[in-house]
Amino acid sequence: EPEVTQTPSHQVTQMGQEVILRCVPISNHLYFYWYRQILGQKVEFLVSFYNNEISEKSEIFDDQFSVERPDGSNFTLKIRSTKLEDSAMYFCASSPLAGRPYEQFFGPGTRLTVL
């Protein structure tokens, strides 16, 4: 069964460093999302992406964040200068355009630790 994959599973970085989190959505899906979950808290929407551009972004998704679909298969989230409060689990999700557009399939997540 097709699934969303994310790499790395765990990333440790120093404050101020840039990180890139990678996701490979399900191949025939057209909507892509990033969500964040700070440890012990609820899942929060960051950004949605469709047709090679950002569809919507939350207040959390400030200028330090960017997303890209560089090669038609990967979907990346970049944090330019990480802060301690960026430590969280980051989930990528994808959704098909037709059929069941509201069901989002989640990857296993990347745990980001900023020291």
Place this chain on the structure above:
Amino acid sequence: AQKVTQAQTEISVVEKEDVTLDCVYETRDTTYYLFWYKQPPSGELVFLIRRNSFDEQNEISGRYSWNFQKSTSSFNFTITASQVVDSAVYFCALSDGADSNYQLIWGAGTKLIIKP
């Protein structure tokens, strides 16, 4: 504004008991979708169910059942004959309106502990 409330922060029951997780939502849209996801200790998010606002039929899937009540804006989840493997955090989520690009609005989650 959309909002999902899961008032139960943590529930602890003994194995084989039935348990109901509450979810109350707020939305101004007439078309919306409700979801339940399970997050086991390993951390991944596992899709359990999606329900659209026009379908108020309750659903049963094995030991799981869902009760959707538009009149009270609730979408409660019941596990019958709970098992230790059901221990997880359960999230209720809402997706409404084309304007939102289908982003999910999440409740705070209910941590379910099933004791042997």
